[in-house]
Amino acid sequence: MTELFIPGIISCVIAFVVVYFCTPPLISYLQNKNITVRDVNKSGVVMVARPGGPVILFGIISSGMILYIFLQSSEILAILLVCVLAFAVGFVDDRRIMGRWFKPVALGVAATPILLLGVYDANITFPLFGVIHTPIVYVGVVIFMILVTGNTVNSIDVLNGAASGFMVIAGISLSVSLFILQNYEIALVCLLLVCVSLAFYKYHKIPSRIFPGDSGALVLGGMYGAIAIVGNVEVVAAVAILPAVLNSFFFLSSVKRIVEHRQIQARPVLHTKDMKIAAATDAAAPFTLVRIITSSHPMSEHQVVMMIFKLAILSGVLAVITAIMMTGAIIDVMTDVLTSTMNGMVNSMMTSMVTGMVDVLMSAMLSEMLNVMSATALAGYTMEHVVESVPDMVMVSVPDMVIST
Amino acid sequence: MIRLVTFLLIVWGMMLLGGGVAVIILGGFEPWYDELGFVGEILKVVIAILLVTLWVVSLSAVKNHIFGGMARH
Structure with missing residues (x-):
């Protein structure tokens, strides 16, 4: 483990520094080119630069390559390739309006580096009970995992700082879990995700100066899913992002089909006169996490984001407990x-x-x-x-x- | 918020229990599936899909029970 200390420190510092110092020039560039979108949760017309995906990908690739040079691990290479493909899917979706099936199908294709490089273990480990060996089912699990994590992180990116802050918390809990399970190399890769998300959060938090866009959210989600598969911590990873997964589940169970957010007629939340977020009373409106949080009374955007972070911390703690259960120590x-x-x-x-x-x-x-x-x-x-x-x-x-x- | 946290904890418990059921059904009869060869693998896929479907249906029922009218569409 000690031999991983220096590569880990260097790659984490590079991940943070690259995103921290490259994001302001990207914001200026996007604003100059008028590549901006309206922040709907602000009063008046507030235009915010989008997408921040390129700088997120640059931070992951640069730091990931440093780690790859030190460790020469094909697992790291597979994770980086998944990030590149997920970014490509998101970038296309950022630039052009694609069909509702584009992202799910294309994200499934983004999982192919893991399958082609064979960097997965076809065993699913469940805490307390044991392992299932399912080679054919596991191919489906690989594709499904990347698809779900990418889309769920994208679905929670509806408020300033929600996606990047959520990934910081989920990434920390997954890193801790990987350290507990003694999978140190993949834990370091997960720390890169934390550092990149943390640096980006600086510009994404309220009031946002840049949005990650589909490209940024899909890179973060795709990398998270790839880490879960390669690190063989699928269940722990799913528990750590449970609020985001539930958000997607609520949404899908209410609209009952795959649909793009821009195609939704009834909005799940409304704005009060003082720009607080209130749950919609329309029965046809989709059921989402933000709608549940604001169902008791209207809240400011900051309050809702903090609620989401609290839920993320709770699920992070549950994920760590799940990882401890998997070690057999509790048994x-x-x-x-x-x-x-x-x-x-x-x-x-x-x-x-x-x-x-x-x-x-x-x-x-x-x-x-x-x-x-x-x-x-x-x-x-x-x-x-x-x-x-x-x-x-x-x-x-x-x-x-x-x-x- | 309390309902949301309750639901989160229930889902976590359901994940652990569902995993246990999957391990017992899919892992407990491993030699039998191995004897069947490719058919055994296909059988595993079918059983896995059924288990996941059952789990999602149960989750949906719990969601409707906890969140009431707002969750029902």
Whole structure:
């Protein structure tokens, strides 16, 4: 692990510095070229530069290549290739309005580097219960994972700083989980994701100066999914981004089809006069995470984002607990506790049973002896007569018994 | 928010339990699937799809129960 320390530090610093210092020139460039979109959660017309995907990809590739030079790992290469393909899908979607099936299908294609380089283990590990070996099912899992993570991160990118901040929290919890599971190389790659997201958050947080766009969100989500597959932590990764996954689930279960956000007629949230976000009362409006959060009362954009971050922290903690469960440490502790409890119970039961048996036996023997003695006394016989009249007297010996306490 | 956190915890529990069921059904009969060869692998795929469908349907029912009318469409 110590040999990974220097490459890890260098690549993380490069990831952060590249994004931190390259984003302002990109913002200026996009504003000069008038490549901006309106921030709908602000009063008045506030135009924000978009997309920030190129700088996110540049940060990941530059730092990832440094890590690849040090470690020469095909897993890192596969993750970087997935990022490039996910960026291409997102960039096309940023520049042109594509069909509703474009992103899901194209993101599935973005998973091909993992399959072609064979950098996956066809075992799905579930905490507490064990492993499933499914070579054919796992190919579907690889494609599905990239598709889901990419789209869910994109779906949560509706408020200033939500996607990048969410990825910082989810990335940290996944890194910790990978360290717990002793998968150090992939944990370092996950730290690159954290550093890139953190540097981008500086410009993406409220009030945003740049939006990541589809290209940025899909790169972050695609990289996260690739790390989950290559690191063999699919379940942990899914738990860490549970709020985003649930957001997509809520949305899909309410609209009941794959649809682009621009095609939605009824909006899930509305704006009050003071630009607070309120849940829509229209029954036909899609059911989303932001709508649930604002269902009790209208909130400012900052408050909603903080709520999402709190949920991300909770799911991050659950992900780390899941990772600990996967190590088997909890199973060992539970086994020890159960064994000692059972031992104690068995010992006390055996002790009471043996004591009871001895008591019963002794009292029966004594009563029998007393009966015999009283009968002989009444008949006027002595003990010598008794012994002579019963020559076949059976001598019963009680075996030695060990009573453990 | 409390309902959301409750739902999050339930989903986490369902993930763990669902994983357990999958391990028992798909992993517990591994030699039997291996004996069937390719048919066994296809059977695994079909069972996996059924399990995921059942899990999603259960999740949807829990969602409707927790969030009530707002979640029903």
